[in-house]
Amino acid sequence: MKGLYLERDTPLHRLPPEVKIAAMVTATVIVVVTPREVVWAFAGYAILVAVLAAVGRVPAGWLARRSLVELPFVLLALALPFLAAGERVTVLGLEVAREGLYGGFNIIAKGTLGVLLSLILAATTTARDLIVGLDRLRCPQIITQIATFMLRYLSVLGGEARRMRIARVSRGDDPRFLWQLRGFATGVGALFLRAFERGERVYLAMVSRGYEGRMPAAWLAAGAATRGQWLAAATLPAATAVIAGTAVILG
Template sequence: MSGGHSDRLYVPGASAVHRLPPQCKLVAVLTFVLIVVATPRDQFWAFGLYAVVLASVAAVARVPAPVILRRMVVELPFLVFALLLPFVSHGERVQFFGLTVSEAGLLGAWNVLAKGTLGVVASILLAATTEPRTLLLGLERLHLPALMVQIMSFMFRYADVIGGEMHRMRIARESRGFQARDVRQLRVVAQSAGALFIRSYERGERVHLAMLSRGYAGSMPVIVDVRAGRGQWLTAAALPMPALAIAVTAWSLT
């Protein structure tokens, strides 16, 4: 029940990337994405090289390409937006595949698409090579407040339970002949949401009592500690360091 999310996100493996402590990977990915965002947009080659760096990380981690591609659909809504940019932006008009579009808009669309896609792939690789539980430990190691990490771990633990409850409510509605066709049926949907809230809240109260009866006094026991050595930090730097070199070159060329 609690493993539902990790099934979808985590790709089990024992590669060098999998074995790295989570905090190293988090810092590496965040630095990488920051560098990518800071890269001037007209240095097209730089983004190609970033993609090569990410592809080699994926190869080392043995994360199959279909897994990455499938999860990239989160980007879709925003892809539509990027495609509109060349048409609504100001600036000089240019011919592009037979369409008259704004040059600045075209460059803007490329900028958002390239950087957004690299960021999404980097995040997917992080989640695919790190178990959610371990990733939470990494966040705690990076001094995210312990309470915040606890809240996140409870959310993770119960997201599937609450989601399952919602699913059963939907089946119950539909088996009674309900079908939400237009706004008039909104009341029924909202009543389900209200019931779901009450159930979630009451479950939270029960979970709290269960914790108290097991001796909870405000902090969770640390069962596994994930310390990182200098060597592991250096290994993790294999992602942002080449990116930094690429970015510095790109900046010097503009």
């Protein structure tokens, strides 16, 4: 998440995390339930996403590069019109299945919009704030606590793994060769044991300092959203709801 966050001073960055999470999730759900046959509605959603990215000063190139994560699903969607059965239609000189054509469009349009909304949320909200926002939205404590510890100690474990690799290489180990896989597996096991022991020590230290299984109340209360901020964030799901409602009415 640290690599996804873009340091900016925009209205989107200044919004409390819980309102951004609620707005993005609600808008995504509305996009998903929109009938796939109403193509113009997805064009409207794309305009909303572009406006949102402009408000948050998230570059289009940055979004395009990171949205490549959905490429396998796009390839599947492009193959559906040729693989699906049913009524055949001609598009650009090619005979394709109507049902597959709609199915492929459905995957690409909704998947891309969902990915872009998620990227904009990640670009305008730090990992710490995302966890705080989830906790304020009454997300189960076990999830937020695990995510907190994971983000806090992921870099620590990464550094430990790099040091172990340097130690192996300095002793003549070369993990490129298959017969040295045993040494690599041993290193992974040792890293797991070190992580487990470190986690036990950290947990005992936290309990001795008053940890009771949730974030400090003062941390959660600081910067909580106001009614005006909730109303401002509601603009996105409201606009998507208008587009979806119009699409359903016009059928």
